[in-house]
Amino acid sequence: MSRAAALAGALVLWAAITHGNRWLGVVNPVLLPTPLEAGAVALELGRSGELLRHVLTSLGRVAQGFGLAAVAALGLGVLVGLCVPLRLMAEPVIEFVRPIPPLAFLPMFLVWFGLGEASKVAFIGYTTFFPMFVAIAASVLRVDVVLLRAAASLGASRADLVRRVMLPAALPGIVVALRVGVGLALFVIVGAEFMGADAGLGYLIMDGRMFFNPAQIVMGALALGLLGSLINTLLLVAERRLLNGRAAS
Amino acid sequence: MSKVFANPDNGTDQVHALENVSLEVQAGEFFSIIGPSGCGKSTLFNIIGGLVGEYEGRVIVEGAAVTGTHPAIGMVFQEESTFPWRTVIENVAFPLEIIGVAKAERIERARHFVDLVGLNGFERRYPAELSGGMRQRVAICRALVTDPDILLMDEPFSALDAMTRDEMNDALLDIWDRYRKTGLFVTHSIREAVYLADRVVVMTSVPGRIKQIFPIKLPEARDRFAPEFTQYESDITRVVKEEVAKVRE
Numbered sequence: 001m002s003r004a005a006a007l008a009g010a011l012v013l014w015a016a017i018t019h020g021n022r023w024l025g026v027v028n029p030v031l032l033p034t035p036l037e038a039g040a041v042a043l044e045l046g047r048s049g050e051l052l053r054h055v056l057t058s059l060g061r062v063a064q065g066f067g068l069a070a071v072a073a074l075g076l077g078v079l080v081g082l083c084v085p086l087r088l089m090a091e092p093v094i095e096f097v098r099p100i101p102p103l104a105f106l107p108m109f110l111v112w113f114g115l116g117e118a119s120k121v122a123f124i125g126y127t128t129f130f131p132m133f134v135a136i137a138a139s140v141l142r143v144d145v146v147l148l149r150a151a152a153s154l155g156a157s158r159a160d161l162v163r164r165v166m167l168p169a170a171l172p173g174i175v176v177a178l179r180v181g182v183g184l185a186l187f188v189i190v191g192a193e194f195m196g197a198d199a200g201l202g203y204l205i206m207d208g209r210m211f212f213n214p215a216q217i218v219m220g221a222l223a224l225g226l227l228g229s230l231i232n233t234l235l236l237v238a239e240r241r242l243l244n245g246r247a248a249s
Numbered sequence: 250m251s252k253v254f255a256n257p258d259n260g261t262d263q264v265h266a267l268e269n270v271s272l273e274v275q276a277g278e279f280f281s282i283i284g285p286s287g288c289g290k291s292t293l294f295n296i297i298g299g300l301v302g303e304y305e306g307r308v309i310v311e312g313a314a315v316t317g318t319h320p321a322i323g324m325v326f327q328e329e330s331t332f333p334w335r336t337v338i339e340n341v342a343f344p345l346e347i348i349g350v351a352k353a354e355r356i357e358r359a360r361h362f363v364d365l366v367g368l369n370g371f372e373r374r375y376p377a378e379l380s381g382g383m384r385q386r387v388a389i390c391r392a393l394v395t396d397p398d399i400l401l402m403d404e405p406f407s408a409l410d411a412m413t414r415d416e417m418n419d420a421l422l423d424i425w426d427r428y429r430k431t432g433l434f435v436t437h438s439i440r441e442a443v444y445l446a447d448r449v450v451v452m453t454s455v456p457g458r459i460k461q462i463f464p465i466k467l468p469e470a471r472d473r474f475a476p477e478f479t480q481y482e483s484d485i486t487r488v489v490k491e492e493v494a495k496v497r498e
Contacts, residue, residue, distance in 0.1 A: 146328040149300050153324040154344040154391065168334045244361075246375050247335040 011035060022068045033215035055223065057199040058189050061117070065124025066185040070178055072125075073132035074077075075175075080133075080164065081140025082169075094134065102127040103191055115196030123192045124185050132181040138175020140166060172243055179235045186228045201227075266292040268456040276398070279432040281424065281446035283439060283485065285493045289457030290435045291327075294403040297433065298324045308397065323392030327404040329389050331376040337363060338372040341390040348395070359372075362390040365427070366420055372487065382406075382413040393424070399431045407437060415473075418444055439489065443481045444471050451488050454496045461488050 018034040021027060045051040080087045106123055113119035143166050151165045167174075193202025201220050208216030266289035274280045282290050295301040297308050299318040307314050310321055331340050338359050340493040345355035363372055376384050387407055392400060406414045418441060425432070435440050440447045449463045463485055467477055 144329075146326055146330045147332060148392075149295075150324070150326055150330040150388070151332075151343070151347075152300060153298050153318050153322070154349045155318060155320060155395070157347075161346055164343075165332070168332070171334065243334075247378055 023153060030212075031214060037215040039224065041213070042223070045219075051223070052156040054199055054201050054204045054220075055227065058193065058201045059227070061120045061192070062114060062182070062185045062189055064148045065121045066128050066182055068121070068129075068180060069125040069129040069132060069185075073129055073136055073177070073181070074174070077133045077136030077174075078109050078140055078167070078170075081137045082166070088139070094130065098130050098134065102188060106195070107221075109192075110195060119193040120189075120200075122195065124188060127188045128181040128184050131184060132232075135177035136170075136174050136179065139170040139177065142173065143169040154163045156189065172246070175242060177238050179232070179239065180234060182231060183228065184226065186231065190224065255335035266455070266457060267296075268458050270306075270452075270457060270459055272450065272459070274431055274433065277429045278448065279434065280448045280451045281412065281434045281436060281442035282452060283436060283449055283489060284452030284460075285454045285489065285496050286437075286484050287496070288452045288454050290452060291403055292497050293436050293457065294401055294433070295323075298401050300324075303439055306471065317370050320395065321398045323395065323400045325388050325392050325400065325402040325405045326384070327407055329376075329384065329408075331384050331391070333376050336373045336375055337379070337387050338367060340376070340387050343391060344395045359390070359394055364386075366390055372444065380413075382409050382417055385409065385417065389421070389424070389492055393428070393430075396428075397430070399433065401433045402466070403435045404437060405434075406441070414438075414441065439482055439485050442471065443467075443478060443485065444473060449485060451485060451492070454492045460492065 015035050018029075018032045021032050022034070031189075032174045040049065045054075076090075080090050102123070105126065109119045109123045109126070113122050147165055147169055148161055151161055154162065189200065190202035190205060193200040194206050197203040201224050205217050206225075207219035208214065208220060270289075270293060272280070282293065284290050289360065292301065296304050296306075298309075299316065299322070310319060312453060315322075332358075335343065340357060341359035341362055342355040343356060350358070353387045360372065363369060366389065367385055368390070369378065371383065376387065379387070383439070389402075389405070396452075409417060422445065424430075432445075434442070434445060439449075443465055446465055449465060451460045451463070452458065453460045463481065463483055467475075467481070472478060
């Protein structure tokens with residue numbers, strides 16, 4: 001309830017500022033689109049099916065890029081978490097590569113994979129891989145050694161320890177890592193679609209800039225926000241289902 | 250008949266955790282180990298349980314030397330060791346799952362022990378929903394469910410308040426009445442040791458050696474306030490204090 005009120009309040013504030021500007025004539029009204037104008041663009045693009053196409057295109061890219069990165073981060077993260085020599089090798093490389101803003105590599109992805117789908121998927125994959133990988137490896141490493149000793153004393157083999165103790169014990173950390181990854185994928189999709197795309201929400205925003213249509217830019221950004229919070233809510237529900245009980249206390 | 254015979258001479262690094270410790274525990278005996286902090290009690294516990302790989306000496310169970318974990322030995326740890334992602338019944342059934350017992354049977358066998366320690370009604374609860382004492386009951390059930398001959402316990406009740414601790418001592422004695430196990434019980438509490446054990450061994454401070462063994466010649470149902478009981482308590486306290494004083498020097 002308070003959530004809805006806060007959102008409504010933000011909407012009112014937006015309307016107040018933009019309409020107030022129109023009244024007082026502080027800046028050119030085109031530069032500050034009102035909620036109604038953004039809504040009109042959404043309605044127009046929604047009616048023609050255009051908006052849905054952009055949303056689905058972006059979502060498809062996010063799903064592919066994130067999916068590939070998640071599989072790789074899970075496999076390698078668990079491996080590195082389990083194997084000390086591997087970890088010692090991987091750590092310095094990752095610590096060096098990780099702080100480089102992924103956007104710095106975006107042109108490289110265009111050079112390698114061209115302007116088509118592959119470069120966008122690869123870029124999202126690259127961006128989301130490192131944070132997920134690091135977090136998954138850390139959550140495997142953080143598994144309480146007493147649980148492993150207890151399981152070993154109860155006759156668990158090495159394979160049992162990994163499958164029945166390490167993975168379930170690390171699961172909360174793994175789930176959070178994946179959720180962060182999805183959020184990040186939505187974050188960078190716009191950048192990936194700024195260059196050489198003909199569809200997607202990032203493209204829609206860029207198109208708004210090209211044809212000087214601020215209302216379309218704002219609408220595109222809001223659509224991304226809505227999509228992001230929707231996905232996050234879904235993931236939180238899934239997370240609660242998956243981790244039922246253990247958090248209760 | 251010799252049940253457990255350990256002569257470990259832990260020589261890892263420069264720290265001599267244990268030196269020339271030789272114990273012989275009879276079948277069905279409850280044997281308690283007491284000593285100042287850092288005297289190697291836990292090291293001894295882990296060696297006998299097969300969780301420490303490198304040591305000098307041998308662990309002999311029923312006439313045969315054992316290395317690694319052993320089905321005849323169950324362990325209960327000082328730290329929280331229940332699996333937070335499993336319900337009470339799933340925790341207790343864990344060792345049965347490892348050895349491939351069919352689901353219906355393992356639930357039935359697990360339920361038997363859950364009832365025995367008075368956790369009926371909590372079968373489907375997660376550890377986070379239980380008190381510390383209840384969680385430790387789960388850990389004890391889990392160690393008992395495969396019917397080991399020997400139960401190793403490393404300060405299992407040290408995290409509990411005094412009242413719960415006394416209660417847990419009685420719960421343990423109930424189990425002993427029903428299933429004559431051989432018990433090795435590491436503790437800091439002299440009162441607890443005298444209440445539970447047939448014999449109490451006091452260890453020296455670093456490196457851990459056997460200082461003195463006290464046979465507790467009291468009836469099975471012990472009264473913590475009987476003069477004989479408090480006499481044992483003060484005799485053992487005196488010996489332990491000598492060792493604690495040495496650590497302080």
